[in-house]
Amino acid sequence: MAEQKYDVIVIGGGPGGYAAAFMAADLGMQAALVDPEENPGGVCLYRGCIPSKALLHVVKLKQEALEASEFGLSFDEPDINVKKVREWKNSVVQKLVGGLGQLSKKRKVEHIRGVAKFTDANTLEVEHDGKSQEVSFEHAIIATGSEPASIPGLEFSKNIMSSASALDLPDVPDSLLVVGAGYIGLEIGSVYAGMGSKVSVVEMTDMLMPGADRDLVDVFAKRNKELFEEIMLETKVAEISGKRKLKVKLEGKHEGEYKFDKVLIAIGRKPRTKNLGLENTQVETDDKGFIKVNEQRQTAESNIYAIGDVSGEPMLAHKASHEGKIAAEAIAGGKVAYEPKAIPAVVYTDPEIAWCGITENEAKAQDIPIKVVKFPWAASGRAATLGRSDGLTKLIFDPDTERILGVGIAGKNAGDLIPEAVLAVEMAAVAKDFSLSIHPHPTLSETIMEAADVLYGQATHIYRPKRKKK
Amino acid sequence: MAKEIKMPQISEDAESGTIVEVMVSEGDTIEEEQSIIAVESDKASVEVPAEAGGKVKEIKVSEGDEINVGDVILILEAGENGEDDQAEDEEQEEKEDEQPEGKKKEKAEEEEEDDGDTEAKEKDPKEEVDKDEVEDEENEDADRKEKDKEAEGKNKKEANKKGEVPAAPSVRRMAREMNVDIYAVKGTGPGERITADDVKAAADGKSGDQKKSASEQSQESSLPDFSQWGEIERKKMSGIRKATAKSMGNAWRTVPHVTQFDKANISTLQDFMEQYEAKAAKAGAKLTVTAVLVKLSASALRAFPKFNASVDIENQEIIYKKYINIGVAVDTENGLLVPVIRDADRKSVTSIALELGEIAEKAREGKLSMDEMKGGNFTVSNLGGIGGTNFTPIVYHPQVAILGVSRNQIEPVYEDGEFKPKTMLPLSLSYDHRAIDGAEAARFLRWMCQVMEDPFVMLMEGGI
Ligand SMILES: Cc1cc2nc3c(=O)[nH]c(=O)nc-3n(C[C@H](O)[C@H](O)[C@H](O)COP(=O)(O)OP(=O)(O)OC[C@H]3O[C@@H](n4cnc5c(N)ncnc54)[C@H](O)[C@@H]3O)c2cc1C
Numbered sequence: 001m002a003e004q005k006y007d008v009i010v011i012g013g014g015p016g017g018y019a020a021a022f023m024a025a026d027l028g029m030q031a032a033l034v035d036p037e038e039n040p041g042g043v044c045l046y047r048g049c050i051p052s053k054a055l056l057h058v059v060k061l062k063q064e065a066l067e068a069s070e071f072g073l074s075f076d077e078p079d080i081n082v083k084k085v086r087e088w089k090n091s092v093v094q095k096l097v098g099g100l101g102q103l104s105k106k107r108k109v110e111h112i113r114g115v116a117k118f119t120d121a122n123t124l125e126v127e128h129d130g131k132s133q134e135v136s137f138e139h140a141i142i143a144t145g146s147e148p149a150s151i152p153g154l155e156f157s158k159n160i161m162s163s164a165s166a167l168d169l170p171d172v173p174d175s176l177l178v179v180g181a182g183y184i185g186l187e188i189g190s191v192y193a194g195m196g197s198k199v200s201v202v203e204m205t206d207m208l209m210p211g212a213d214r215d216l217v218d219v220f221a222k223r224n225k226e227l228f229e230e231i232m233l234e235t236k237v238a239e240i241s242g243k244r245k246l247k248v249k250l251e252g253k254h255e256g257e258y259k260f261d262k263v264l265i266a267i268g269r270k271p272r273t274k275n276l277g278l279e280n281t282q283v284e285t286d287d288k289g290f291i292k293v294n295e296q297r298q299t300a301e302s303n304i305y306a307i308g309d310v311s312g313e314p315m316l317a318h319k320a321s322h323e324g325k326i327a328a329e330a331i332a333g334g335k336v337a338y339e340p341k342a343i344p345a346v347v348y349t350d351p352e353i354a355w356c357g358i359t360e361n362e363a364k365a366q367d368i369p370i371k372v373v374k375f376p377w378a379a380s381g382r383a384a385t386l387g388r389s390d391g392l393t394k395l396i397f398d399p400d401t402e403r404i405l406g407v408g409i410a411g412k413n414a415g416d417l418i419p420e421a422v423l424a425v426e427m428a429a430v431a432k433d434f435s436l437s438i439h440p441h442p443t444l445s446e447t448i449m450e451a452a453d454v455l456y457g458q459a460t461h462i463y464r465p466k467r468k469k470k
Numbered sequence: 471m472a473k474e475i476k477m478p479q480i481s482e483d484a485e486s487g488t489i490v491e492v493m494v495s496e497g498d499t500i501e502e503e504q505s506i507i508a509v510e511s512d513k514a515s516v517e518v519p520a521e522a523g524g525k526v527k528e529i530k531v532s533e534g535d536e537i538n539v540g541d542v543i544l545i546l547e548a549g550e551n552g553e554d555d556q557a558e559d560e561e562q563e564e565k566e567d568e569q570p571e572g573k574k575k576e577k578a579e580e581e582e583e584d585d586g587d588t589e590a591k592e593k594d595p596k597e598e599v600d601k602d603e604v605e606d607e608e609n610e611d612a613d614r615k616e617k618d619k620e621a622e623g624k625n626k627k628e629a630n631k632k633g634e635v636p637a638a639p640s641v642r643r644m645a646r647e648m649n650v651d652i653y654a655v656k657g658t659g660p661g662e663r664i665t666a667d668d669v670k671a672a673a674d675g676k677s678g679d680q681k682k683s684a685s686e687q688s689q690e691s692s693l694p695d696f697s698q699w700g701e702i703e704r705k706k707m708s709g710i711r712k713a714t715a716k717s718m719g720n721a722w723r724t725v726p727h728v729t730q731f732d733k734a735n736i737s738t739l740q741d742f743m744e745q746y747e748a749k750a751a752k753a754g755a756k757l758t759v760t761a762v763l764v765k766l767s768a769s770a771l772r773a774f775p776k777f778n779a780s781v782d783i784e785n786q787e788i789i790y791k792k793y794i795n796i797g798v799a800v801d802t803e804n805g806l807l808v809p810v811i812r813d814a815d816r817k818s819v820t821s822i823a824l825e826l827g828e829i830a831e832k833a834r835e836g837k838l839s840m841d842e843m844k845g846g847n848f849t850v851s852n853l854g855g856i857g858g859t860n861f862t863p864i865v866y867h868p869q870v871a872i873l874g875v876s877r878n879q880i881e882p883v884y885e886d887g888e889f890k891p892k893t894m895l896p897l898s899l900s901y902d903h904r905a906i907d908g909a910e911a912a913r914f915l916r917w918m919c920q921v922m923e924d925p926f927v928m929l930m931e932g933g934i
Binding site for chain 2: 335336337339341398401402403405426427428429430432433
């Protein structure tokens with residue numbers, strides 16, 4: 001095979017990897033993308049964001065159809081055809097990854113199928129179908145993402161599922177135990193519960209969505225009291241045995257033995273650097289296995305960059321793509337840096353939970369003085385028209401400058417409301433900016449404007465006696 | 471008690487420099503005045519002394535970093551080096567291993583607070599550091615969690631760069647592209663938001679020199695792609711190159727230059743120098759034309775005070791200097807350096823020659839201190855050793871004149887009805903026409919030539 005030297009080679013075709021490769025190509029560099037799949041997409045498209053959201057949409061529709069009877073609109077009991085749902089979900093994925101494949105071709109990004117390994121700081125060995133080839137490069141961007149963490153001593157199997165196998169939707173078990181109440185556990189748990197499984201959740205810490213602000217999580221917990229069979233906090237899985245019915249031994253607050261048809265392990269994800277040949281380069285990893293990078297996402301080996309899940313928290317697709325573009329621009333000689341002030345996080349359960357910038361928890365932990373104002377959706381006209389007054393919008397400010405440091409929203413479509421907040425935090429907007437920007441009526445976005453008004457004691461739809469200045 | 475050692479003002483017009491060497495390590499015990507880092511900036515590599523002694527707890531900078539006046543270089547535990555310190559030290563080290571991210575985050579937040587309250591920042595750096603330590607302990611758990619949250623670069627050297635900065639992403643990028651440290655820009659917008667105008671103002675507010683760097687850059691980006699015509703290589707400018715580029719560009723734009731040429735008949739001077747050489751050598755000095763010209767320039771500045779001045783356009787004033795310091799351009803491997811001979815008017819040619827020898831040596835070894843290059847009033851640039859018939863030097867702003875010297879040559883001079891061979895020294899005097907007019911410059915240079923031709927005449931007629 002004729003040897004070719006690429007300006008930039010990207011390892012891993014996830015949202016970080018393909019964004020980087022496309023940007024590199026757009027900047028005039030010769031770029032290649034290595035991934036085992038036929039098309040780019042990575043975890044996000046094949047077994048993460050996209051399939052989970054497609055399935056969540058299905059169960060949300062079902063739930064809304066059921067609730068519509070309250071407004072006088074009745075349907076027959078929804079009937080879920082699992083096979084068709086699965087096919088539809090797969091078709092969504094195929095459509096998107098196919099589109100990415102086309103975009104690669106149009107941009108002349110070489111798609112090299114296979115699994116890559118560094119043999120030195122300028123060469124990769126790419127293996128596919130038992131055949132291997134050498135590829136050399138000027139710059140490499142590692143975007144190998146992450147994989148589900150497992151419980152030591154517990155192998156994933158047909159019945160002990162990872163998020164990936166759960167999203168394949170092989171069937172809808174009668175009972176399912178979700179281990180880990182982070183966003184992945186709650187999202188996939190919601191899917192299976194919506195499809196008819198009896199879903200229980202076990203979580204080691206004392207709250208759902210550890211890390212998120214409690215008042216936001218409460219909005220979720222209140223509405224979903226019935227969704228889950230049982231929520232077992234401060235409890236740990238000690239042992240799982242049995243083949244057909246799984247016997248699960250729990251330790252902690254809800255100690256005991258329970259039986260489930262299936263278990264989903266969603267206890268977190270770990271960066272994927274195994275068998276990557278990093279030992280043949282200067283690239284360093286930290287104690288959690290993340291690749292160490294600087295502001296430009298450059299590793300200790302100066303021509304090798306790392307982005308996405310493999311380069312650190314938060315492990316989110318949009319953070320990966322942003323980093324990918326920064327790395328490509330840095331390679332092209334741009335004066336750029338990865339320096340976000342607000343990375344939005346969205347949990348696509350019903351209600352959705354979304355936040356960006358600093359959280360109340362973080363502020364407390366770091367002793368940062370903040371001022372918080374909240375606007376309950378009970379006072380939102382739009383929420384009422386949707387029959388969904390269960391929501392909360394809260395703004396976190398710097399008390400001196402009234403600069404917006406963070407925003408948290410729980411409620412229907414919270415994820416679609418958060419970008420305004422991201423822009424505000426990034427732009428260093430102050431509360432007055434929210435308050436003086438006319439928001440369309442009636443929309444849920446008004447809750448952001450009115451939350452800011454609350455600060456000045458002038459929210460139209462809330463009456464509070466005027467606060468005294470300091 | 472911990473103490474921060476900050477970057478001092480190393481020269482009157484240098485606000486920043488590049489660290490070329492970090493001379494101490496964490497854990498070292500240093501003394502007051504001990505050199506801790508070497509910084510290459512505005513024309514020299516300077517060693518920065520510690521303003522206090524103690525045990526180095528943490529070094530905040532590394533080689534290659536840009537450093538600004540006021541930046542923290544390192545943190546000292548200024549205790550008695552007693553057991554307490556030791557224990558604390560170990561603990562600190564452990565903690566650092568465990569949670570670099572947490573620390574970094576804290577630093578970031580500290581800066582965030584600073585944004586909101588610069589006053590507090592200046593209040594007591596010691597206290598802040600102490601607080602940090604306490605927090606370290608208290609928030610160990612939280613920090614661990616934070617560590618998970620952190621998505622930032624993990625290189626330690628960036629630790630102090632992170633933080634809340636109230637500026638839009640586009641403004642932050644603009645600052646980066648304009649070489650403006652956004653963390654040093656004060657925001658004028660609501661909530662102290664930094665606007666695009668603030669960044670531009672910061673770029674302009676830098677010395678004229680730095681303003682140039684922005685315009686230079688925009689020129690740079692409009693360069694054609696040379697590689698289309700053949701192979702090229704790009705190399706970073708050295709600190710000295712950057713400084714020269716900046717100050718010369720600045721001088722060229724600020725100063726309306728005129729250059730006056732003349733020739734001095736130095737036959738007699740040469741004879742005298744030959745005779746005197748051995749005597750000077752005994753004193754350890756090498757007698758050179760440059761040494762003579764430095765002395766002579768000093769006398770000329772006395773005779774023509776307009777040349778010993780600076781122009782203050784803003785206040786529409788001319789600043790006359792009552793002291794006479796002469797800069798001498800020295801060609802070194804790393805580039806042009808201009809050490810200054812102080813009070814040249816009060817020194818003999820021999821002692822100037824002696825000093826020149828020492829200072830040139832230091833310049834070539836890169837050991838000149840910033841002080842040794844500051845405060846010149848006039849400059850002598852002698853390229854005669856290399857050759858050339860004449861050149862037009864650029865005035866070393868804010869000085870108002872510079873003397874260029876080229877290679878002397880034996881030329882036929884028509885004297886007493888015949889051509890006689892004479893050693894002629896070509897001189898060029900570039901001057902700032904805002905302060906000096908052509909006739910004055912012509913007189914100044916003629917005066918110098920005449921003194922070299924016949925010092926006695928000048929003695930008789932006055933002027934020396
Ligand atoms: C169930 C689930 C739901 C999620 N939902 C969301 C969401 O709603 N929003 C969100 O922002 N994020 C979500 N995420 C996280 C998101 O998927 C990741 O943050 C994102 O995919 C990271 O992108 P990446 O580019 O770093 O790598 P990945 O998407 O992980 O892609 C890495 C790619 O590299 C390939 N690869 C690995 N090693 C090699 C090698 N040696 N050679 C060649 N190729 C290699 C892999 O096969 C893979 O294709 C979800 C994740 C899961 C599991």
